[in-house]
Amino acid sequence: MGLFGVLPFLLVSCITFLLILIRRRDATKGKLPPGPTPLPLLGNLLQLDVRNIIKSFQKLQEQYGSVFTVYMGSRPIVVLCGYGTIKEALIDNAETFGGRGLIVSVDEAIRDYGVATTNGERWRQLRRFSLKTLRNLGMGKRSIEERIQEEAQFLVEALRKTEGHPFDPTIHLSHAVSNVICSVVFGQRFEYEDKQFVFLLEVINKCFWELLSTSSQMKNFFPRLMRILPGPHQKMPKYVKELINFVSQRVQIHRESFDPNCPRDFIDCFLAKMEQEKENPTSEFHNENLDVTVLHLFFAGTESVNTTLRYGLLILLRYPEIEAKVQEEIDRVIGRNRSPSLEDRSQMPFTDAVIHEIQRFIDLSPVPPPRSVTCDTHFRGFSIPKGTAVVPFLSSSLHDPQHFETPRKFNPRHFLDERGSFKNNEAFLPFSAGKRVCLGEGLARTELFLFFTAVLQNFHLESLQKREEIDISPDVRGSSKLPRPYNLCVVPR
Template sequence: MDLPGVVSFFLAFCIAGLLILLLWRRPSSRAELPPGPTPLPLVGNLFQVNVQNIIQSLFRLQEQYGPVFTIYTGSQPTVVLCGYQAVKEALVDHAENFSGRAPMPILDKKFSDYGVVFTNGERWRQLRRFSLMTLRNFGMGKRSIEERIQEEVQFLVEELKKTEGHFFDPTVPLSHVTSNVICSVVFGNRFEYEDKEFIALLGLIQKIIVLLSSPWAQLSNYSPRLMQMFPSPLRKLAVYMDELKDFISRRIQTHRDSFDPNCPRDFIDCFLTKMEQERENPASEFLEENLTVTVLNLFFAGTVSVSSTMQYGILLLLRYPEIEAKIQAEIDQVIGRSRSPSMEDRTKMPYTDAVIHEIVRFADFSPVGVPHVVTSDTHFRGYIIPKGTTVLTFLTSVLQDPQHFETPRKFNPGHFLDENGAFKKSEAFLPFSAGKRVCLGEALARMELFLFLTTLLQNFSLGTLQDREEINILPITGSAGKFPQPYQLRVVPR
């Protein structure tokens, strides 16, 4: 290379270095944040966090830096909370400070700026208050949510009888049953399992889950601007989300065409009623965009979490047939086989209740939760977390906290049983998070899991192709999620 070329290269190198330094704007209060690995310009701690297995990376960093540490996503700090005590102190003891929701770079603003999950301030308060009230008092004199679940699980029983003892992948029927429950709540009707629109809808949700669980999604959260420069499968995410939104918009219009404010049929009707009541209120958040995205929030979450947990639960019962047998004995003693299980039965079935809790703990369907953001400068454990800082609650470290669970990495229903065999609560059982942002659908999910599992085992015994000892119950760990190993199931009528 000649001298002018060397000079040009040197100048270009200096300019690039200067630009990097200008772009790397460290917060002035960085010294007061919790400790953590040293970040690099532009990419932050990308090389210290394995985007293909964030869970493992966070455990490693927890061992090195303790229960509260800081990592950088690009130039922005993220405080990570590990273990029950740290998470509880933040979300419960300092509930208001940690009640904000962090922005999601991979979501279009028409999804992140509306609805009940990702919004903040007055919009979030109004929508959450309304959604909780509607879900709790759902029906307005109509059928209760429990009755809807009982009805849907009977459709599942009939569907499983059609397998006639053959092996099948349980993913599809379990997705159908959980999705139909939330469809009944928000749309007022269920879908037949063979309905092509329903099948396409569930396929759409599966595609979205795959993308959100991919390393591309985590890379986008780390460096959203940088990732926009490269071709990525995430470009399809906006297309899939728009298709889901269009489906919901069509259902809302169908409701409008037959709307009777004196006889609300479901969540959409209740929201439409509220829109009419607050038509003249300029501060009202009961708007079309919020209706659409709130329904999308409920529909998506209600379909995914319980379905995945049930799939994992059945796999665990296949691995431990003695646990299946004990549950069936308790079912026979308390419920019998002539009536459907009800939520009143749960208090009389401590072993079944303990197994369901342990399934949820072990399945760990939301390992890192949905990111929070602090709403003001917050003093926490001797550090200062500046307003607007993203906070990650590492829920896996809570559900596997060795101070609260004797064998945290193993499946053990004894975690929720006392020495007399009675059900024992654990304060570290926080799969739905805690505080002001606790999952809206927690009560519904708990109800579904109990009624689904007891009805399934009341009617069937479970079988598998594999030897029980060879069944792998370790999860498939994606970039930020955990999924059960695929398996084939056979159900035999009892």
């Protein structure tokens, strides 16, 4: 057989092989929800834009409805769209949809430890302990609210030093928000110029941007291949090691002054639990889980609140009439001579509505880390095998037209009734829902209210642009939305 006879034979053989693989995959996946036809090895890579997963999911929702399946390489992922679907899965069937799916882009050294990425008994024990500890710290001698109020005043003083000149608020807000979680976890805040503090924030920021990078998104499709290919994603183990070393050093400092009868912060409480269970060979309270849980709290308590505050100030620059109305409410309820407190929130419905609408509108984490089903389950006429990854597409709930009158526009009236009182909206799920709802939701809500009101109590916001030129559309990075870079001026009131 000559060369020209071999080539058609090889081509037919390859096509036949690919068709057999597709048929086998279809046979083994049962009645998974519909979705684009995956290719062997590639999955749906060619049908998805890894630089904008959000837009890809929106198109697939229009085509396939509220439940569909996509393949990340060979891994099927079931995507849930719309508040009704997400509620039915995560809330009505919370136990079944309460597992944590594999997060490939997270460094393997920490994936099996801590409170955010684990499953089973380890996750249950660590989450129960973390929730209880954060709640107790909120009711202790020095509450979390007091820590935030103190940090808000440091932030106000830092903003005063800008003396009305234009600046990028990213660093100021990052320092303030990170110091809150430092106070909760380490029992102390850092001066904004502290070298260790600056180093910690720089490494966390590098990790954050690496998780948003295209190479990390590609790692979800081809984990084995990306593990050996060069690229920015290979830096993650180095960053994680630096963060673990930092946390370990702080833990050692705590051990040297540890008093089990007087815990000062989260680390002390964890050390006390370790001491209590030291005779238990199956205890989940050990050094690895302590270090990684602290890292999880840092990530949950730093970037999300910082970004929400930064995006919120940009929106208020675009809508100065809303800023003015918030400040009128602040002056009437709080005045200028005392710090805002959580007790004020119930008397400030418009401010509360604005903060909720900021969270809804910016849609910070439209595609959260995947869940997994904990058993074979039937859902809306489909069969989902145990262990299958499930992603609640939160953007489809936060912009659900059945629950929000103008879903694509910034509109605080979404959270106000006819009398101007605050009203909850069940489709408001910025922290997700169910068993895996964000561990730091309560802390984040407290920070957002106290920081926003402290800044607006003391300053007017001014932009270098005309309000009509201010772009509040998101800068989409993979599966996240970020505010576009901007400068502003803060002028004392």
